[in-house]
Amino acid sequence: MLQLDRLTLTQGSFQMTADWSANPDARIAVMGPSGAGKSTLLAAIAGFLKPSSGRILWQGRDQADVPAGERPVTILFQDQNLFPHLTVAQNLGLGLRPDLRLTPADRARLDEALARVGLDGMGPRRPAQLSGGQASRAALARALLRARPILLLDEPFAALGPALRGEMLDLVRAVADETGALVLMVTHDPKDALALGGDTAFVAEGIVHAPVETRALFANPPKDVQDYLGRT
Amino acid sequence: MASRARPLNLIAPALAALLLALVLAPLAAVGWRGAGLSLGPADWAAVRFSITQALLSAVFSTALAIPVARALARRRFPGRTLLITLMGAPFLLPAVVAVLGLLAVFGRSGLLNQALIALGLPPISIYGLHGVVLAHVFLNLPLATRMILQGWLSIPSERIRLAQSLGFGPSETFRHLEGPMLREVLPGVVLVILVICLTSFAVVLTLGGGPSATTIELAIYQAVRFEFDLSRAAGLAGVQLAVGSLAALAAWLVTSPAGFGAGLGRELNLSAPEGWRRAGDIAALSAVALFLSLPLGAVLLRGLPGLSDLPAVVLPAAGRSVLVALASSSIATTAALTLALAAARRPQMLLGAAATLPLATSGLVLGTGLFLLIQPFATPMTLALPVTILVNVALSLPYLYRILLPEARAVHSDYGRLADSLAIQGWSRLRWLILPRLARPLGFGAGIAAALSMGDLGVIALFAGERQATLPLVVSQLTGAYRMEAAASAALILVTLSFALFWACDAGGRRAAA
């Protein structure tokens, strides 16, 4: 279980709080106005920002002293998810072994993951030779390989068209199903939140509200969600 | 940052402290042997002149390097790689060799004056402040160009593409891309050149034209050699160090990171505007090619005749120098990379100071101080080569650091989080992130360090034993014994070896980055 225990995050004069928990297999869309702190929340869970107070716990263990790379987390950023100087295969391999000393078994898994996301045979390519969708797939393939219990998505598909984004979300769900991961996905699009299934945590005015079921939320939105969605 | 203290976090400050100790302990040892600190009016005049000429040299070298670097960044032409490589050469010349090369062009009976006389114009004199600045520009403009060019190449192609798609003309490109890049790069360039020129000695005195062209280093020389007034020497060296520190502080304060963000490393050229800008670029490139190649050609011509008849000591001395250079360069590169990576994570004054101060050290005081420190424990002569390597490491590290820092910062801000999230740390981070991303500046920096270590002479003189002469020492021995022709040839070998080392490292880095 992921617990945000009276968590306060501070960046300059900006401050936000969260105090809720989520089950290990939850699918949570994180929504809210621009600048509300959605990325800040993910950065804190991934280990890039120290809480100014409160705790982040995973399965009861405080993550304060766990370095980013050792957290039970895979994160996909808005961009820069692949190292441009390495091949796709090397980029994936880093998810298995940071020293890239891959065993034949590792390589087989790697090829399998590439095939799984539809990048068959693209291992030797450099990121610059991939389309945006392909780069996202490669990053997801790495998430699949790493199989960490928490998958954080910081709008990695924002630059993709609606159809492609739909495909990616299918892929995310599939990856999450296969790895049994808790998913926290930042998005602006209610359709994405619905497509993800599960819950939505709404962020506004310095508070990350506890996740509630997405359909229920949209069916009967509170005032600030209404404002955000632009409904009257 | 929710990351544990890694060993790297301790190594860098320890290294910085060691470096500062290497600079300050000899100074203290020299100062301690003397008593009191007394600087006369002549000393302060030397301080003033040192600063004036160093400022002028740094400003001119840097200002002239900007159009050259820009032309190199946005034009493609046959010989471009050769010209960029040639940029390594003047910087590596021993001062005396460089001066003689310059005199062949600008001297009383040099090419320029011959041409002026042939045209019926009055000859010009190179001697005076303008000559000092000219020589310093010759020596440092190439270095400045390379450092600035590195900045141009570091603008991500995505940002260039954005600029091109927005229809930026040259002036908008300058305002939004080149300007911010220059603001990040230039303070470091000016600082490095200012501090090098501050300690310049042979060039200043030879071309300065008289005793009013006296630098701090000469005053130190006089204090140690003729008066054995160690407290005055230490005082002067302290002033020199203080001026260097102030310059470093100023540069640190005005530097602002350009913050271009990352790119995918796609090859994309800057737009190359036509019209008068094209003519300007051609003019800048031709002028610099001529300005660099004529004196270098003179050095080559002077050295060729004596090559067939070189004294036997030249060869083993050359071998020793190459070994010293390789050892110094690898140690300095490792140390500078450690410091630059640490500083990229978190800017620290300590690291910046430690990586700059050695430049402002007086070679003579450093050598004298080390001698005083070592003598109670060992015969300094037996440690000649290790001490030379140590000093070369300290003196070449600042260049390396300046060259590596901007790129280390970029790697950290662009890929630091991704690497952290994938737990790519330690050796793996070095192997798969740092080395590939920094290959180009590492090769360039290692080349500079190797070549610099070939040329250093100031410090070794005190430690030199009977059978440990390095090539620069042999050159100076030859010139001291009327053997100017043999000296010119030995100097040519020195320059060629330095250049070969530089080229091998630089080209290696570029190939690894490709």
Added chain:
Amino acid sequence: MQRHLLAAGLLTIATPALAETPVLTVLTYDSFTSEWGPGPAIEAAFEATCACDLRFVPAGDGAALLARVQLEGAASDADVVLGLDTSLTAAASATQLFAPHGKTASTNLPVDFADPNFLPFDWGWFAFVHDKTKLPEPPKSFEALAASDLKIVIQDPRSSTPGLGLLMWVKAAYGDRAPEIWQGLADNIVTVTPGWSEAYGLFLEGEADMVLSYTTSPAYHLIAESDDTKGAALFDEGHYMQIEVAGKLASSDQPDLADQFLDFMLTEAFQSVIPQTNWMYPAVTPASGLPEGFDAFRPAKSLLLAPAQAQAARDAALAEWQAALAR
């Protein structure tokens, strides 16, 4: 360090015979020890007679030598210091690091020279060297030089011994008129170099009509390069001398061997090597006489300030020089 001691220890055990050979360490300037300098021949000749190991240790140029002695102090490994000149001997004696030699040397110096601590081994006259084909009629005095529009290169007295020699030359020849002479020379001086080799290099490159060097410089070009175009201008006011000396360090652990070396220094075997390696006049003219060209430019009058006098005059002379040349 420990490994070094260990290695030294092992070496001592392994080669007891070598350890018994006494070592005489002579601190000298770089060019003396170089392959083409006097060092190698003298080392061979002395080792043939002394049953010892003679080691020359180079210590930079002449001016660096005294600084090195003072740096090392009484802890020095050196036994003999060879290559100081008369402008430095007063300062050297004042360090009290040198021991009296107790000898009376008979030499062929054109002036009387006696110093309780130092014995001369060679000497020369400073002079302005020129190219006879370009300047057939060189000036005959400083005043004539100052009145001409000839260009000269000199060395800085703060970093070079010839530079200091010129300062003393003008002082010895003109006394209180020295500042006036320097003012006259100011527009003739192309530049002031840190050392002899830079100045001589500039002259050979055609940067100046004359360069401050020695009367024996043309002999080098004549003998080593078969080039007789170089000449030394003889000045009516006389020429200042540089006398190079050697002395024994009081801290020497081989005082007898050091004495033996100082004796050897004035013998034929040492002295005959000097002219064509150091390009100076030997202190004792060898039986075979001087090489060709050494008599070509002999000044009629020699100038030399006594060491103590030179030492006392230096600071004021330096200030005069700086003031006159500061443009």
